[in-house]
Structures are given as structure tokens and as C-alpha cells.
Amino acid sequence: MGRLIIISNRLPFSLDREGDKVSLRQSSGGLVSAIKSYFENTGAQRGDLTGKMWIGVADFPQDDWRQVAAAHAAEQDFDILPIFPDKDVYDKYYNGFSNSVLWPLFHYFSSLAEYEGPYFDAYLQMNQLFAETIVPILEPGDQVWIHDYQLMILPHLLRQKKPDATIGFFLHIPFPSYEIFRLMPTEWKKTLLHGVMGADLIGFHTYDYVQHFLHSVKMLLGVDNYFHNLQYQDRLIRIDLFPIGIDYNKFHQMATDPEVEEIRTKIRAQFEDRKLIFSVDRLDYTKGLMQRLSGFEYFLERYPEWREKMVFVLNVVPSRDTIPAYNDRKKQIEEKIGTINGRFSTISWQPLIYRYNHLPFKDLVALYQAADAALITPLRDGMNLVAKEYVASSLGRGVLILSELAGAASELSEAILVNPTDTSDVANSITRALAMPLYEQRNRISLMQRRLQEYDVFKWVNDFMDQLQQVKQEQKKQKVKVLDERTLTSIRRHYQRSSNRCLLLDYDGTLVPFSRIPSEAAPDNSVRDLLTRLSADPKNHVIIISGRDLSSLDRWLGSLPVTLVAEHGASTRPRNGGWQQMVSVSDLWKDEIRRVMQAFVIRCAGSFIEEKTNTIAWHYRNTQTGLGFSRSRELLNTLSQLIQNTTLQVIDGNKVVEVRISGFDKGASALRILGDMDPDFVLCLGDDTTDEDMFKALEGEGYTIKVNNGASAAQYTILSQQQVLPLLNSLLVPINTNTPSETLS
């Protein structure tokens, strides 16, 4: 139970002043359309919400707001909290960092990005101002949903002050490939990623954006994902795709709106029998207006039979006109329009009708309905709601020509998909659309309409909010508790009561501390003595389960009556038997991997290769910290690509990158052993990434303990390796069994 708090750069409206009178004007834009629709219609849908609030920067004076605040509160069913920043800081944050760094870079216009230090400082400052405004009003149970690229650091800033808050983040623009993202100065890109990771759920429009983000997180923060879940600084975070929908019914129902019908009839009458092509976009270089015009020009040139039989209405909505990159383009576009009209117009016909204005909603829908084709060809677009709105408004006819580089293309596959930079592709698509038989138009439109109706904006918001709650539930379940005295006593009691015990122990970092050189990590007398005493009890079955090679384990522990599992399970030696190989494939694959790893040894002083029977590993424990880590990201990347479509697997371990044959992990090996012995007491200790497989596999089967702090699937954690031997020794000390025991589960 709590409020839904939407946080975006801008509020969903502006204020107009005429003399003494201040009036409210609804803003246009994707996010506003989506959330406003949800707010207006959602009353009963989510019974768990106690209120709705929108927080954002006001683009109007504080005095004007005072004049209308009370009226707004009475009319709307959501609260508003406006932020009034310093003008100069806001300018550097909005026009500077947001729209002259992030916007161009994330849309692959890297040459337009202006990496100015003061822009980034202002961005930090504004995110901080948002945090300072929000923190004091946050109440337990509130669900915070932060929107878009202007506020990427805010999730972390809120998390710092409110560690338990429920925070979602959604990026409305593309998340670019790592090769583009990495162009940004290192401190900036790390701060941005770290900032976003303050959220519990991070949403994107498409699968590609999700993958790009996960890749950057892996390369820059060293965090790997598991089915779109990440463990970051002790918290589970989910990254997923939520392709934004529109308020389908609002557009579809306009078919019978008398006012829209009147406008539509007028438009049709004006163009007589001529076909009508329509497009509407904000003035933005990402929208591909110049390329669209070139494609259209080529169409007129190449298909003269269409001249005088069609008209292209190009509506451009003013946007960000204080940024030079925008202003210059307006001039270019207008010149190009002039050239095309000058070149092809006749006394009674002009091919292009250009409007530079914001259309009233009903005019927009009437144009959608009247148009025989919509030409929507952005060079990059997070989603593009116009494409969806055109389809939803259709009265059963019309053709959507859509750029394959818009996020919407992955859902609207019945559109004619074009490459916006390919003028002949655009020209051909226009002819194809104009000549498309009515039955085919109907067919394509209805398939797309069904999809848009099913996943509309309400579904989108509900879906996001449901997942956000699910992540919170999972975080609660997953919280690793530090093993306390009471729990330890309880484990010891259980140990004493049981008669068929299984002790699964990792070696490096658990039984023995890490050593700079792997071959020098032999067990000392205290370890050997402990293992001897534990395994002397016939009720105990001790299993050392390691990523180590067979010969090291055999040399160090072979004389003890314990089961040895080497190389994550590829070789095992039962306590009373000889070594068995579980893998029977040739090891030719190692040659290729070794070659790659050798190149990294040369490029990273102090790193070395360790070769085992079934795995090959590159260690970087002894390298310069930053360098070793960044080389390890590159190696992971290279190896992941190299092993695609093979049965190999790359593991990002503790200061080691390892390649092994898949199917052998500690989890599967542990389960195999447990299956053979049906124990009544299971205790598992480990410290590394590869031990997580065991912890997950043993859920509900026994006690799992992670050595060292950090996110883990284990039930408990102990804070250092030095606590391992005392813990295991304590099992051998009898305790008073008369006191009732506590349960652990």
C-alpha cells in the first residue's frame, strides 16, 4: 500500500499567462501521453495505490503556479510537486548534458556529443536537487518510478538515503551498444550506470537495449547477469523489456467522434482523389527528416506517374530550438522542402505541404485517419508512439511505412519496414504503400491493431509495477543473513541429531586463504587435521568440491578419506575409490582459447594461464587492479564471442576468467552426490561465483553459507575465511541437547 510517484524531468503541463489570467496547457510527448492516460483511467484498476503524484521541473514561474495550484488540486486526481531550479544549472543540465551529450550519443550521433565538464557537474547537481526534493516526502510503501535519461543518477541518490525504497527506472530512448556508450569519459559512464543501478527494476523498450545495457554493466562494473537479474552491492536488480504501449481505445474510438469526422471529411475533400502521405515528428535530427525528404524527392523523380496524384503533409513540431544542432537543421529542412516543391510543383499541385506547429489532438487523429500512408522514418528512436497511434486510429485502411531503426519496428512487423538512409528503399516503399490493395492494408492493420490493443499503456504500466513488486518480494526472500550464534547453535544441534551427514566444502578462499600463486595454496596442518577428524566420524561424508585440477587436489588431499571433486565436477574421486573422468571429449578446443589468453598475458603484466585437464584459466590476481579488471572484461567479451555455438562456457570468477565444458558446475555435481546418499544433514560452504551454483542447487536441501560479504544465493554469510575452521571445528564439540532448538528455515 502506498503512492505511485512519477518522476520525470518535466511536469505533464505548462502554464500560459495572458495578462492576469494563468491557464494550464497539457504538454505533448510520449511519456506524458502514456502516464497521463494511465492516471486518468486507473482509479479502480490498482486498488493497492493510495495516491498518485508527479514530480518534475516547472517551466513556469513560481507565482503562476501559486495562482493555479488550488484549482489543479481540485480538478485532477494526482498531486503535483514542481521543482524550481536555478536557470543556469538547469540549462547546462537539460540543453547541455541531457540533450547535447546523452541524447546524441544514445541515438548514435556520437559526433554531436559535447563532452563539457560543467554539463556533467550540472547534471549531478540537478539529480541531487531532485533527490533533496523527494527524500523528505517519501513514505514507506511508496513506489517511485523515475523516467528517462535526464535522471539516470537519481535512483542511486534516493537509494543512499532510503535503502529500502521501491524504485523503478525506465529509459525511453535507446540504450546504445557498448562501443558507443564507452565513448563517454570513464568517470561519467560509470557514474551513470552506478546511478541507474540504484533502482530495483530497470526497464527498456526492446530486447536489444536490454542486452546493450547488460553488456555495459558487465564491461564497466564487472557484474554479470543471470536471466536478466543482477546482484549489485548486495541487492537483486532486474533488467527487462517493457515496450511502451498507447491508450489504444482513446485513438480507436475517435473513429466515431463527430468533430474528428468533420475535420477528416474536410481534409479528404481538400485533396480530392489524391493520395495522402502524412508524417508528424518533433524537430529532431534523430527523426531523419532530411533523409525522408531525399527519399521522397527520389520517389517523385523515379515514379513520375505519381506526380499530381499524391500529396505529402509533413508536420514538424517545434522542439529544443535553443540548441544550435536543432536550429541549423530547421533551416536545412525548410530549404530542402523549398527545393522539392520548386522542382516538382505545377500550377494546380504542390507535392509537399509543410507545417511547423503543434497540431490540436483532434486534427492529429483526423490526419492519421485521412492518410493513405504514414511515413515514419527516424534514424533512431527509442520506440516511436506516432507509428502506434497511426495504426490505432486507422479505420481499417492505410499503410505504415516505418524505419527499421525505431524500437516500434520490433512489434509492428506488418508495417513496410525501411532503412531510413536508403533513399531508393524509401522511394520504393512509398510506391508499394500507395499501390497496396485494400484487402492487404486491412489485413496488416488489423493484425497490428490487435497487438496494440492487447499491450496498451495500462498494461505497460501495470506490467512494470507488478514486476517492481515482484523484485521487492524476491529481495526480501534473498536477503543473506550474517550467521549468528543462535543459528550456529541450531546448526550444531541438527548436526548432532543426524546420522548421515554431507559436508560440501569449497577449497580456495574457503578452507584455505587465497594465495598469490595457485600452486602454493597447499593445506596446512590445521586444515588437514580438521578434515581428518571430521571424516573419522562414520556418520560424516566430507566432499571437497573445487575448481582446482585433479593433480593438485590429489597431491594435497589424496591421502584423506574424503571425496574430491576437481574442475567443478569434470573429475571426481570417491572417498574409497580412484579418480573418474566425467568428460570424454577431446581437448583440442583448448588450443584456440590458450592462444587468446596468451595474448592477454602479454598485454597484462602479472597475469598468467593455469591449465587443467578440462578447463583453462587466466588469473589476474597479481596484476595492477584497474588494468587487470579492465583486461578481464575484454577477455570475457572476446571469449564469449569465440565460444558461441560450442559446448564451452566462460566463467567470470574471483580474479580469474575460466573456460570449461558446460554441463559441469558445482551445483550439478553437488546434486549428483546428494542423490547417491540421501543425507539428513547438509552443510555447504563456499566463497566464489562458481559456489553460487551450489547454493542455488541446494536451496531447501540444507544449510548454505557464503564466506565473505556480498550478494549471494546462500542462506547465511560469515564475514571472513578465518571463521571457516572455527565453525567446522565447533561441529565436533558436543553441546547440551536439552535446550529446545531453533529452526532455520
Ligand code: GDG
Ligand atoms: C520519447 C522517445 C518513445 C507529436 N506531435 C504532436 C503530438 N505529438 C505526440 C504524439 C506522440 C508524442 O507526441 C510523440 O511521441 P514519440 O514516441 O514519437 O517521441 P518522444 O516524445 O521523443 O518520446 C520515443 C517515447 O519517449 C515513449 O517512450 O517512443 O522513442 O524518444 O504521442 O501523438 N500531439 C499533438 N499534436 C502534435 O502536433 N496533439
